[in-house]
Amino acid sequence: MADVEGAVLTARSRVEVDGWQEAIRASCQPLLEAEAIEERYVERCIEMVEDEGPYVVVAPGIALAHARPEDGVKRLCLSVVTLAAPVEFGHSENDPVDLVFAFGSPDSTQHVSLLRNLARALQADLADKLRTANTVEEVESLIQGIVQDVKED
Amino acid sequence: MTTKGNPEKRLKVMTVCGVGMGSSLILRTTAEKALKQLGLEVDLEHVDVSSARSIDADVIIGQAMHTEEFEDAAPVVVTISDFTDVEALKGKLKEALEAQGWLT
Numbered sequence: 001m002a003d004v005e006g007a008v009l010t011a012r013s014r015v016e017v018d019g020w021q022e023a024i025r026a027s028c029q030p031l032l033e034a035e036a037i038e039e040r041y042v043e044r045c046i047e048m049v050e051d052e053g054p055y056v057v058v059a060p061g062i063a064l065a066h067a068r069p070e071d072g073v074k075r076l077c078l079s080v081v082t083l084a085a086p087v088e089f090g091h092s093e094n095d096p097v098d099l100v101f102a103f104g105s106p107d108s109t110q111h112v113s114l115l116r117n118l119a120r121a122l123q124a125d126l127a128d129k130l131r132t133a134n135t136v137e138e139v140e141s142l143i144q145g146i147v148q149d150v151k152e153d
Numbered sequence: 154m155t156t157k158g159n160p161e162k163r164l165k166v167m168t169v170c171g172v173g174m175g176s177s178l179i180l181r182t183t184a185e186k187a188l189k190q191l192g193l194e195v196d197l198e199h200v201d202v203s204s205a206r207s208i209d210a211d212v213i214i215g216q217a218m219h220t221e222e223f224e225d226a227a228p229v230v231v232t233i234s235d236f237t238d239v240e241a242l243k244g245k246l247k248e249a250l251e252a253q254g255w256l257t
Contacts, residue, residue, distance in 0.1 A: 052172075
């Protein structure tokens with residue numbers, strides 16, 4: 001619980017990117033600016049996909065970028081970026097991607113409640129709400145809503 | 154839930170992904186909901202693919218790129234591309250578990 005309340009949450013809306021690597025960078029950039037992650041974490045997130053394949057595309061249109069705690073995470077954090085135009089990650093079924101989440105966890109457990117609630121929100125209608133959000137404030141409040149849900153969990 | 158011939162044993166279900174932190178946890182949450190709706194109580198774990206190779210499980214769930222290498226590693230291997238679709242996963246699990254006689 002305390003973990004989640006201290007989490008860094010960021011949102012960006014209708015970001016223009018060229019390709020999936022840029023999409024991942026865009027999702028990590030606000031976390032970098034908030035000093036929740038180190039520069040090397042961003043590169044690791046990209047390398048993960050290069051090494052392991054596009055499995056981070058967890059649902060149609062949705063990518064969840066992340067690397068490991070030891071790759072440079074300072075604080076528990078979650079970012080969401082909606083893309084102005086979708087990009088291909090090379091996933092056979094879930095491409096193209098227009099919603100990119102990035103998260104970082106300082107250890108192997110702190111992110112669990114946050115991600116479980118993200119999952120529940122995605123099982124419901126979070127993706128549709130993000131796609132139709134017109135302003136960054138709307139996107140921000142949707143992402144804050146996940147934390148509210150965690151507190152109520 | 155009980156398995157045939159060993160009524161005391163709960164099914165062990167494993168969700169897999171590359172790192173074992175993010176995607177597999179999202180999938181685990183979806184699998185939990187799907188299995189609960191099927192009326193099954195199981196032991197669930199989310200792991201990375203390399204750890205998964207050394208763990209015995211009754212059911213393995215993941216994306217095609219990960220489940221391909223587990224075809225013979227567990228009695229039930231379920232491939233799903235949408236980790237947030239409870240209904241789709243429930244349908245696949247139901248079919249696979251019924252085929253094993255683990256769900257009636």
